[in-house]
Amino acid sequence: MADRDTISNPDDEIHSASELEAVFDVPVKVQAVLGKARMEVSQLLRLSPGAVVELDRRVGEAIDIYVNNRLVARGEVVMVEEHLG
Template sequence: MSNAFEPLPPDQAGGTRSAPAPVAGLEAVYDVPVQVSAVLGRATLQVSQLLKLGRGAVVELDRKLGEAVDIYVNNRLVARGEVVMVEDNRLGVTMTEIVKLDRAG
């Protein structure tokens, strides 16, 4: 199974695209909860190293600053994005690429 990434085009104002209009017939699934995760990076540690971590410890991840983050919905990779600052010093993720999965095979 191969993954291909397609960037999302910006809207007329140069920002990100707005949410699509509701699709008729899909109202039944609008209230179904899904788990959305943004993976900033990964690290492998031994249990002994993990137990030594304390407040303020730094764990080096396998991603570089400015590199895209993976966005998962229900543990399935669906997109890539960038970390952004939201009001009140909170972080968010802007979706920049949709992952298209090859269903053949």
């Protein structure tokens, strides 16, 4: 099993974190999609702080995690102290 300073890949090769240092500064776009909604631009412009937008998912359903627009995982929203995680 790999420890904190090593990373394994599907070919069972172990690499130290220092070997991967070149990619540590590569920017990636990460999105956690809670749900989606469709609305007209006029409705969008009428939104104000505190407005409620109904999404296409229910409470407790998995959220989608995208990295560079590619679905990589599904997860759930949890409360950690007074913050969402």
